[in-house]
Amino acid sequence: MAHTGGCLCGAVRFTIDAEPQGARFCWCRDCQRIASGMATVNVLFDEEAVTYSGEMTLLRLVADSGNTVERGFCKVCGAQMFSRTVVGPKQPMRVRAGTLDDPEICPPSMIIWGASAPSWAPFPPGMPVLEAGPNSAPMASKA
């Protein structure tokens, strides 16, 4: 069964013909800037399985990881849709959980870039927190 979703105004829609590979919070500084001060919540999918329709602004920046990351935003409402690594180790596409028609399909189970989060960041109790990117060390003090 395909998963579907879209932006706030409906100009961008997407279909995903694969099951999620996991989901996580990202507290990197770039995500805080686009997510109003919170983490982004990202559901991971094989990039080839995700098909978007509608016009997006695509922004490519070097992330805290050193990888070049592309982010897609609806050209009309500005909603952030996804991020994907375009230069760096291959990683799944990160679809923003809030854009899924059914945000229940894959609850987050991990926090990345925990060391970049502000002191008031609400970390769910017991959830693993990594200092930096997906393969970094656990952050024992905040877990």
Ligand SMILES: [Zn+2]
């Ligand atoms: Zn929109």
Ligand SMILES: [Zn+2]
């Ligand atoms: Zn991030």
